[in-house]
Amino acid sequence: MAISLSNAFVTLFDAEVKQAYQGKAQLVGAVRQRRGVEGSTVKFPKVGKGVATVRVPQSDVSPLNVAFSNVTCTLTDYNAAEYSDIFNQAKVNFDERSELVQVVGSAIGRRQDQIVLDALAGSSTSLIVTEDEGGTNTGLNVAKLRAAKKLLDKGNVPMDNRHMIIHANSLASLLAETSVTSADFNTVRALVSGELNTFLGFTFHTIGDRAEGGLPVASSERKLWAFHRDAIGYAEGIAPRTEINYIPEKTSFLVNAVFSAGAIAIDAEGIVEVQTTDSV
Numbered sequence: 001m002a003i004s005l006s007n008a009f010v011t012l013f014d015a016e017v018k019q020a021y022q023g024k025a026q027l028v029g030a031v032r033q034r035r036g037v038e039g040s041t042v043k044f045p046k047v048g049k050g051v052a053t054v055r056v057p058q059s060d061v062s063p064l065n066v067a068f069s070n071v072t073c074t075l076t077d078y079n080a081a082e083y084s085d086i087f088n089q090a091k092v093n094f095d096e097r098s099e100l101v102q103v104v105g106s107a108i109g110r111r112q113d114q115i116v117l118d119a120l121a122g123s124s125t126s127l128i129v130t131e132d133e134g135g136t137n138t139g140l141n142v143a144k145l146r147a148a149k150k151l152l153d154k155g156n157v158p159m160d161n162r163h164m165i166i167h168a169n170s171l172a173s174l175l176a177e178t179s180v181t182s183a184d185f186n187t188v189r190a191l192v193s194g195e196l197n198t199f200l201g202f203t204f205h206t207i208g209d210r211a212e213g214g215l216p217v218a219s220s221e222r223k224l225w226a227f228h229r230d231a232i233g234y235a236e237g238i239a240p241r242t243e244i245n246y247i248p249e250k251t252s253f254l255v256n257a258v259f260s261a262g263a264i265a266i267d268a269e270g271i272v273e274v275q276t277t278d279s280v
Helices: 007-024 094-121 142-154 168-174
Strands: 032-035 041-047 068-074 076-085 162-167 202-207 221-228 232-247 252-265 271-277
Touching: 007 094, 007 232, 032 041, 041 232, 068 232, 068 252, 076 094, 094 221, 094 232, 094 252, 142 162, 142 202, 142 221, 142 271, 162 168, 168 202, 168 221
Parallel strands: 032 232, 162 202
Antiparallel strands: 041 068, 076 252, 162 221, 221 271, 232 252
């Protein structure tokens, strides 16, 4: 077997990995994004609020004195690599390429999601829906969703682009409620496929247990997050890309994906922590 791969193969592999990780990553599209960042940090601006005043004829105008601030996001470098042993194959065939695409692409997608989850967990939000909302030590229920919506509404957070990240156990708990699964209240999708796409103005993203960390859980308390897109910033210095090199010491090809990214909470007023009892 030749120990070099054509540029056509590398280009094809890179394109397939890009399609795979974009299909696996759920959360990056739900937050504010900055691409092509130069350097190791990026600043996301935050604009304060202003109040209009009554105009008095022939008097000076009163400036809003809007406060401008910013938060700094630090980028971290990541690898997603796997070896392909030349003795285990006569050539790099379609099957192995497909398998490596899925392995590398899924690893990138899960890590991108975790970057966003870590930013949410590190936010200083004071908007909290407790485990006892809707019943003592309860899982995710409609009462918690209403409480999260109320907190965002009180802060005048825009109604559009609201998202909620929930665990698979939380989805199971929520689907037990009639107001979620009944066609009188919700779309038929929850009835037919057991999924929940939108409810009470939130777009839902459901994830399961993940080796990267996933949604934080301590004892039986799991934290979920409801937020507005502009409340979280995701910055990317190096977009995910792949490279394939032959390593003589390993008698293998090293398939390696690299990217550099970070995320940070921009506005705590647009983030709600929803606590649930996770008994599964």
